[in-house]
Amino acid sequence: MSGEDAPAQQQKAEDQKQETKTSEEPKAESKPESKSPADAPAASAAAAAAENPPQEEVFTYRSLVLSGHGGYDKVKLQVKKGKPTPKNGEVLVRVMACGLNFADLLGRQGLYDRLPSPPVTPGMECAGVIEAVGEEVTDRKVGDRVMVLNRFGMWQEVVVVLANHTFLMPEGMSFQDGAALPVNYITAYMMLFDFGNLRPNQSVLVHMAAGGVGIAATQLCHAVQDVTVFGTASASKHEAISEGGVTHPIDYRTRDYVDEIRKISPKGLDIVLDPLGGSDTQKGFNLLKPMGKLITYGAANILTGQRKNILALAKTWYNQFSINALSLMHANKSVCGFHLGYLDGEFELVSQVVAKLLELYGQGKIKPKVDSTWHFEQVGDAMRRMQERNNIGKVILLPEPKKEEPKKEEDKKEEDKKEEKKEEPEKEETKKEEKPEEPKEE
């Protein structure tokens, strides 16, 4: 077992109705819904919508709950009781896959103010099937396959959300792609095409080019003619990001990326996407050409370990980029801040962006890259993978329980293997969704 197996345990939380269990898997058989609504959504949804199940069959669902701020073990798997009911304007979604984002990692450490205090269920995005609709919902129906974007709370088997937080998935899009798309692609799109005003022949710096936003941004850059993409990532990921469209991969661990970029593009860049914060924001600003745009959208530099690092926080804060009107004028530059988490009132704006993204998806110009999938029990390892920057693409969480077939005879050996290397992501032998990408070994 990895050191972070605690999330697989279930744990009490005061203010949420829940059933506390110990080490026993929730009975999947007790659920009235099919596990593969994608195959027959209408039928399964109809079954799901059947009201008043016999009293002995209490509806339960798996939910990840942040029990307090801290390390990976603070996210616990719980089983909650009682089916949530959508109110006016809301829908109930059976979740098939969830996305993991940097904001979730920050939230776990208590560094993301859009996540309410624990106990709380994290998760800003998921994909699934609508199982029930509340009153006044006219544009969604039971059986619709949807992507969902929400401020938090998506890491559950079922969720209730406002209907205008859901987006219809096109035919043929897998739930994993649906869960991987919203946060990363909306973020990349709005940064590049709204603030960035990206046009042909321009140049863009994409930090963490193998991350979710990095890959989305790289793909979106190539929706425009002759855009040059500079991408930072550790050397082991260069082949992958080059294949993904990065023109100049830069190993930020062994080289000074500023020097490398200046060598290739002495005049600088048109757009810098900055997810790092701290002194890297200033470096990005300095790298801009006249009329260049710096778009800062994170502070990944404060995430240096699994628990809050006061020194990293202080350093990032101390080096935080600040600028006045006169300096901006003399430089002829633009500085923009973006965080999707603070746009949660802007349904219409976000819907327009999703419509454009789905158009690009339909044209084959964008395609989420899934790094690995992890069951809810493995959420700690999933977070570790992202936090230690071992992923290439999106890290996906699956609500369905991990299957444990080989456990009986090879129990002991498994334990030993897990001591050696961290728990592996599921290789996805399941049939219901083709996996876009094999998980990478660390």
Added chain:
Amino acid sequence: MSGEDAPAQQQKAEDQKQETKTSEEPKAESKPESKSPADAPAASAAAAAAENPPQEEVFTYRSLVLSGHGGYDKVKLQVKKGKPTPKNGEVLVRVMACGLNFADLLGRQGLYDRLPSPPVTPGMECAGVIEAVGEEVTDRKVGDRVMVLNRFGMWQEVVVVLANHTFLMPEGMSFQDGAALPVNYITAYMMLFDFGNLRPNQSVLVHMAAGGVGIAATQLCHAVQDVTVFGTASASKHEAISEGGVTHPIDYRTRDYVDEIRKISPKGLDIVLDPLGGSDTQKGFNLLKPMGKLITYGAANILTGQRKNILALAKTWYNQFSINALSLMHANKSVCGFHLGYLDGEFELVSQVVAKLLELYGQGKIKPKVDSTWHFEQVGDAMRRMQERNNIGKVILLPEPKKEEPKKEEDKKEEDKKEEKKEEPEKEETKKEEKPEEPKEE
């Protein structure tokens, strides 16, 4: 005479070759060039290009020179001797009209660091006819009618500039339009369409909507579908700016423009163009919707009188807008600084913008509005008109000497009239250019 008649005097300056005269007009007859090259540009230019005039005919030209920092009287009319010769890549332009800009007013007070120390000739733009070309100039020829954009030095009868600082004027564009276009329209275009990324259905705040950039911005907004323009100006100018395309004129002198805008557009604005600086920059930032863009491009608030106002400077400086990365992220906003004077190395970028502007001009979508024209002798009054915000549109300077026909018999009366009201701009009875706009009374 107005109190600021001193510019009509000529004055010594050490480091520029010049002929010092007193009160006598330069002999226009002595110049070999025709005064109307637009009518027969090739012929007049050929004459101009004739080298080595007889020694007794010394070439002289009128030039406005800033003799020191201070009030309107610091800009003196001088007559310089000896024809400038274009070197490699340069052209000699016979100037027919010059634009007056806010930067020139700041420069006079010593507040514009792109203008070298006095004595120096101000002026960032003009229009005229090429009279000679230097070596290696292949895309300009004698007789070409051009607009010129330069860091300074354009307020002269003849100027030598790099050929790539000139832009061919389309057929039918007057020299006054040509002199009114570059600074204001390039500024407005780059702010709205590069930093601002203006799109249909958006809303824009244009301060000083009756000024040069204000009118240009208003026209350019209407090159995009269904853009709402909020424009500030004193009440007397509201009719003019409404006709020019301002949807909601706001009298900033009697109303709080923030309140007025919030009443009409409670969610705020997509773009704010800020030429004011000081606390108005923060107000503009607060008025933005999520994804909104503030573009700051001046500090008109520091210009409160004809001489440097230390209190206004201190106040503007103290209230100068400053922002850090985190606040930008939480707000999902963009802050941009623009100043054309600091873009003088970017010929290619600027040329592309001028090409687009000339396309819009050809389509009738933009048309410079000339407020008034003033001869070089009247530069003090021209500056006063702009600085006191009495203009509606562009203030233009004409190098040609002011005609004084009625002087002889009505000499005495004229003097009396001038005491009553400030010197009037020339009503333009000349034939060679039709005047787009009658000068407005103050």
